[in-house]
Structures are given as C-alpha cells and as structure tokens.
Amino acid sequence: MSMGPGAGGPPWRFLRSDRSVVDNKIERKTVRRVLGFARPHRRLIAGFLAVTVVDAGLVVVPPLLLKAIIDDAVSGGDLSLVIWLAALVALVAVVDAGFGLITGWLSSRIGEGLIYDLRTQVFAHVQRQSLAFFTRTQTGALVSRLNNDVIGAQRAFTSTLQGTVSNIIAAIVVGVTMLFLSWPVTLLCVALFPILLIASRVVSHKLADLSRQQMDGNADLGNAMTERFNVGGAMLLKLFGRRDVEDATYARKAAVVRDLGIRISLLTRVFFAAMTLVPQLATALVYGIGGWLAIRGDLSVGTIVALGVLLTRLLGPLQGLSNVRIDVMTALVSFDRVFEVLDLPSLIQEKPGAVELPRTASKLEFDHVAFTYPRADQISLASLETVARKESGDSGQVLHDVSFTAEPGQMVALVGPSGAGKTTVTHLVARLYDVERGAVRVDGHDVRDVTLQSLEDAVGYVTQDAHMFHDTIRANLLYARPEATDDEIWAALEAAQIAHLVRVLRDGLDTVVGDRGYRLSGGERQRLAIARLLLKAPSIVVLDEATAHLDSESEAAVQGALDAALEGRTSLVIAHRLSTVRNADLILVLDDGRVVQSGTHADLLAAGGLYATLHATQFREAPVG
Numbered sequence: 001m002s003m004g005p006g007a008g009g010p011p012w013r014f015l016r017s018d019r020s021v022v023d024n025k026i027e028r029k030t031v032r033r034v035l036g037f038a039r040p041h042r043r044l045i046a047g048f049l050a051v052t053v054v055d056a057g058l059v060v061v062p063p064l065l066l067k068a069i070i071d072d073a074v075s076g077g078d079l080s081l082v083i084w085l086a087a088l089v090a091l092v093a094v095v096d097a098g099f100g101l102i103t104g105w106l107s108s109r110i111g112e113g114l115i116y117d118l119r120t121q122v123f124a125h126v127q128r129q130s131l132a133f134f135t136r137t138q139t140g141a142l143v144s145r146l147n148n149d150v151i152g153a154q155r156a157f158t159s160t161l162q163g164t165v166s167n168i169i170a171a172i173v174v175g176v177t178m179l180f181l182s183w184p185v186t187l188l189c190v191a192l193f194p195i196l197l198i199a200s201r202v203v204s205h206k207l208a209d210l211s212r213q214q215m216d217g218n219a220d221l222g223n224a225m226t227e228r229f230n231v232g233g234a235m236l237l238k239l240f241g242r243r244d245v246e247d248a249t250y251a252r253k254a255a256v257v258r259d260l261g262i263r264i265s266l267l268t269r270v271f272f273a274a275m276t277l278v279p280q281l282a283t284a285l286v287y288g289i290g291g292w293l294a295i296r297g298d299l300s301v302g303t304i305v306a307l308g309v310l311l312t313r314l315l316g317p318l319q320g321l322s323n324v325r326i327d328v329m330t331a332l333v334s335f336d337r338v339f340e341v342l343d344l345p346s347l348i349q350e351k352p353g354a355v356e357l358p359r360t361a362s363k364l365e366f367d368h369v370a371f372t373y374p375r376a377d378q379i380s381l382a383s384l385e386t387v388a389r390k391e392s393g394d395s396g397q398v399l400h401d402v403s404f405t406a407e408p409g410q411m412v413a414l415v416g417p418s419g420a421g422k423t424t425v426t427h428l429v430a431r432l433y434d435v436e437r438g439a440v441r442v443d444g445h446d447v448r449d450v451t452l453q454s455l456e457d458a459v460g461y462v463t464q465d466a467h468m469f470h471d472t473i474r475a476n477l478l479y480a481r482p483e484a485t486d487d488e489i490w491a492a493l494e495a496a497q498i499a500h501l502v503r504v505l506r507d508g509l510d511t512v513v514g515d516r517g518y519r520l521s522g523g524e525r526q527r528l529a530i531a532r533l534l535l536k537a538p539s540i541v542v543l544d545e546a547t548a549h550l551d552s553e554s555e556a557a558v559q560g561a562l563d564a565a566l567e568g569r570t571s572l573v574i575a576h577r578l579s580t581v582r583n584a585d586l587i588l589v590l591d592d593g594r595v596v597q598s599g600t601h602a603d604l605l606a607a608g609g610l611y612a613t614l615h616a617t618q619f620r621e622a623p624v625g
C-alpha cells in the first residue's frame with residue numbers, strides 16, 4: 001500500500017497504521033529525499049567513493065602477484081624476483097591499510113554530519129508543532145524516533161554507501177580477472193551464485209518487517225518506562241496498587257520483543273549459513289576442475305592458487321551485495337520513520353507576510369469566538385501513540401460565541417465550573433490553538449496575522465503547574481531574558497515575593513530546581529514562575545491562579561507577586577480567589593463554553609445566578625486583601 005508522506009491532501013493522511021510502511025514498496029520519493037540529505041556532503045562522498053573504488057580495485061593485485069611468484073619466480077628459481085614480488089605484496093597491504101584509514105575517516109565525517117542534519121531538523125520541526133501535537137504524542141516514542149531511527153538511518157546509509165560501491169567494484173574486477181585466468185572454472189562457480197540471490201530476496205523482506213516490529217516493540221517498552229518511572233507515574237502506580245498488573249503488562253511487551261529478536265537472529269543465521277555454504281562448494285569446484293585442467297596441462301598451478309584466492313575475494317563482495325538489500329531496506333525504514341515526523345505539518349502556521357506585533361500591544365479582544373479541539377488524526381502520528389485508536393469524533397464545540405474586550409491595563413477574570421472552558425479561552429490568546437470561527441485580536445490585529453515570535457513576546461503565561469527545567473534557578477529565569485543581570489533577577493524575585501526563600505538556599509541562584517532538583521511547593525513554584533514572567537515583561541499576562549490551599553503567609557506572598565505581575569498590564573486570569581474577582585475590571589462567567597454572565601463583582605453578586613452560586617461555593621474569603 002502506498003501512503004507515503006507527500007505534498008497535498010488533508011493533514012490527517014498521516015494517521016496510518018504501521019503495517020502500511022512495513023509492506024515497504026520502497027518509494028522513489030524516499031530515496032530522492034535521502035539523496036537530498038546527502039547533497040550537502042557531496043564533496044566528502046565523492047572523495048570517499050574515489051578512494052573506495054581504487055581500494056576495491058587493489059583486491060586482485062595480491063592473488064596475481066601470488067600467481068607470478070609460483071609460476072614465474074619459484075618455477076624459474078629467480079630469488080630476486082621472489083623478493084621483489086613479495087615486497088610488492090607487502091606494499092599493497094600497506095596501501096590498502098592506508099586507504100582503509102582514509103575511508104573510515106571520511107565515512108565517519110559523512111555519517112556524523114548526516115546524524116547532525118537529521119537530528120537538528122527533527123528537533124526544530126517537533127519544537128514548532130502545535131501544543132495539540134504534544135497532548136497526543138507519547139514522549140518515549142518521540143525520543144526513540146529522534147535517537148534510534150536517526151542513528152539507524154545514518155548507520156545504514158554509510159554502510160550501504162561503502163558496502164555497495166566497494167563491493168560492486170571488487171566483484172567486477174575480481175570476476176573479470178577470474179574470467180581472464182580461466183573462463184570455464186569461473187563460469188561453473190558463478191552458476192552457484194543464484195542461490196545467494198534467492199536467499200537474500202526472501203530473507204530481506206521478512207527481516208525488514210520483523211526489524212520494524214522490533215523497533216516499535218522497543219519504543220513501546222521505552223514508553224512504558226518513561227510514563228511510569230517519573231514521580232507522577234510512580235505515584236499513581238503505588239496509590240492504585242497496580243504493581244502486579246504493571247509487571248505482567250511489561251513482561252508481555254518484553255516477551256514480544258524477545259520473540260522478535262529470536263526470530264530475527266534465526267532468520268539471519270539461516271541466511272548466513274547459505275552464504276557460507278555456497279563459497280565452500282565453489283572452492284571445491286575450483287580445486288577439482290582446476291586440478292583436472294592442470295593435469296591436462298591447460299592451467300598452471302599458480303593460476304589455480306590465484307583462482308582459489310580470487311574466489312574467496314569474490315564471495316565477500318557478493319555476500320555484501322546480497323546484504324545490501326537488507327541494509328537499504330532497514331535504512332529506508334528508518335529514514336521513512338524520520339521523514340514521517342518531518343512531514344507532519346504544524347496546525348499553527350505563520351502566515352506569509354505576517355506583521356510584527358508591537359511589544360507594547362495590550363488590548364485583547366475575543367470576537368464571537370467558537371472553538372473545537374482538533375481531532376487526533378489532524379495533529380499527531382498514530383505511530384507515536386502506543387494506543388493509537390482511530391477516534392471517530394472530535395471534542396464537540398468547546399467554546400460558543402465568546403466575545404469580550406480587555407482594554408489596556410485591565411484585568412479580566414474567568415470563572416465557571418470545572419470543564420466550562422476557562423483554560424481553553426486562555427489557550428487561544430497566544431495561538432496555542434486557533435479559533436474555529438470568529439477572531440482573537442491584540443491591538444486590533446488578528447493573532448493569525450502576526451508573527452508567532454512577536455505574539456509570544458507580547459503575551460506571558462503563568463500556569464498552575466509552572467514548568468521549570470532541571471537547571472539552576474538562574475538558568476530558569478534567564479530563559480525569559482538571557483541578557484538579564486543578577487540585579488534584575490533579584491529585583492524580579494523580590495517583586496514575586498520569593499527572594500527571601502532563594503537567599504536562604506545554600507546555593508542561592510545556583511540551586512537546581514525542576515524535575516529532580518530542589519522541591520518547590522506549589523506556591524513557591526508559581527511565584528518563581530511569576531519572577532520569570534516579570535523578567536520577560538510581556539504586555540499581556542495570562543494567569544491560572546493556584547487552587548492549592550495556601551496558608552495566610554503564602555496567600556499574602558502570592559497576592560503581592562500577582563499584584564506586581566499584573567500591574568500596568570492587560571491580564572486574563574482564571575480566578576480561584578475572591579481578592580482577584582473583586583479587583584477584576586470585568587468578570588466573565590463561563591458555563592459549558594458560553595459566557596453566561598459578565599460584569600464586575602458587585603454587579604454580578606447583585607444579579608444573582610451562576611456567579612452568586614459560585615461565589616458561595618468556590619471563592620473563599622482571602623485572609624489578606
């Protein structure tokens with residue numbers, strides 16, 4: 001089945017089951033693209049091929065010298081000729097070793113260059129995927145794609161390049177030399193070779209299929225571990241007491257990989273058994289028929305020995321060439337898997353001719369916005385989700401006709417029951433997703449018409465579980481503004497009410513936080529994220545307030561940090577605290593994706609309805625105002 005990535009067609013054409021790639025009709029397009037990747041290295045490749053060709057041609061020289069030693073020098077009793085010829089054999093060996101070094105060096109430069117190109121391109125491309133892509137894709141599968149497949153592609157590429165060229169040249173040079181020495185013996189040996197070709201043809205398809213299944217199996221195992229061996233996953237596992245079930249599931253997946261490994265190894269061995277049997281039969285033929293011809297006086301002894309040696313040198317390249325099919329298949333499968341990722345278009349694209357949004361842009365407007373979350377098949381690759389199911393439906397419309405305006409410097413608070421669509425509204429501001437109908441505008445510009453960079457610069461987010469990289473506090477803060485000085489960092493930490501905490505840490509700004517670093521509490525983490533936001537200094541702030549119960553001291557600190565973060569900026573806040581809704585210039589009450597009420601705290605309380613109910617149940621009185 002041919003469903004390769006190509007231009008045109010709907011984006012969900014990429015959701016394909018893995019089997020469609022297994023049945024590898026090796027596509028010309030893939031080969032052309034691989035050659036495209038090789039193009040920047042063409043000088044090195046040309047040098048590499050030139051050395052390889054000369055080196056491969058050298059393969060017939062020692063057997064011919066051997067023939068001359070036996071037939072001319074030894075038979076003629078010419079000692080000085082023996083010495084000269086032996087010295088030549090040694091010289092050829094030295095030249096051969098030198099060429100080996102040069103080709104090794106060139107091939108590693110080409111190979112590593114290729115890995116570098118593929119890696120950087122895939123990384124850059126994945127980074128530019130929409131947030132939706134990451135909500136579906138399993139990190140383990142993606143990491144495996146970035147590592148294993150890229151390396152697999154490179155390895156197969158260089159070994160194929162070297163193997164094919166040197167083997168073809170060697171096979172031709174050796175074959176012609178043998179024909180020249182004795183065509184009857186050579187033709188008889190060659191008659192055995194179709195066995196090699198048939199074996200290779202049968203096995204290579206099967207092996208490509210199995211090795212792809214094994215790659216997927218390994219990725220699956222990797223995924224199982226990345227999902228479970230992090231704090232969140234491990235905790236879930238413990239809290240639900242699922243150890244035995246997890247053991248069994250993992251064992252089942254590992255067993256699949258084990259069985260595939262055994263089948264691959266067995267198949268390879270059968271293949272190589274055929275490969276070694278044929279040369280031995282051919283050698284017997286050379287000595288048997290050659291010996292008979294020598295007795296009849298048609299062949300010299302030196303020629304038989306040379307033929308025997310040449311035959312061993314012919315079979316190596318022929319075996320190599322029959323493996324080329326397997327190498328090429330494996331390489332193309334790896335390349336195909338990498339290209340599959342490279343071909344996935346991002347849902348969020350910058351328009352050609354997009355304009356720069358001024359950094360000071362601060363008026364935010366939602367104009368009759370409707371939104372539906374994209375379906376899985378529009379955003380991700382089935383092969384990057386272990387549990388890839390075709391989902392029939394989409395999320396259904398999540399937002400309906402949402403309109404509001406936040407004037408420069410105003411605070412708009414979003415409130416509403418769980419699942420009402422508050423987070424979704426905030427996602428649309430910086431184009432984490434695009435609206436389905438209507439428009440989101442900043443300073444009158446539709447966010448789809450401005451450059452992504454300028455939009456990202458103008459809008460800052462602080463989420464509840466603000467992510468920190470596993471790095472120092474300083475590095476995490478500098479992420480927002482690399483050129484910030486220590487004084488500016490401390491000023492931001494002061495304003496975010498977290499400076500006192502950082503000061504008492506033994507390593508201060510150099511304390512490592514994030515995944516495996518110093519444990520910050522929810523409130524501290526959010527204040528650190530606010531400091532990061534202050535350094536970035538966006539003109540529009542989107543904030544999801546911490547819901548975690550804070551003690552009064554933290555509450556006061558968070559309040560202070562928020563005041564600093566929001567001052568002079570336009571803000572959209574998912575409000576969980578009474579002080580926030582009280583201070584808001586406009587409160588939007590969302591229910592089931594619709595704005596059901598809007599106004600100030602006082603207006604809404606007086607009006608009754610959903611806001612009054614939420615007020616009674618959700619917003620607790622802040623101890624410090």
Ligand SMILES: Nc1ncnc2c1ncn2[C@@H]1O[C@H](COP(=O)(O)OP(=O)(O)OP(=O)(O)O)[C@@H](O)[C@H]1O
Pocket residue numbers: 135373374395398416417418419420421422423424425
């Ligand atoms: N990535 C997604 N794909 C599909 N549907 C989604 C996605 N994210 C959220 N939804 C759906 O959109 C609706 C609104 O979710 P949203 O997270 O915006 O609500 P919320 O008001 O922020 O809720 P909460 O207060 O619980 O965080 C929910 O029905 C949810 O199931």
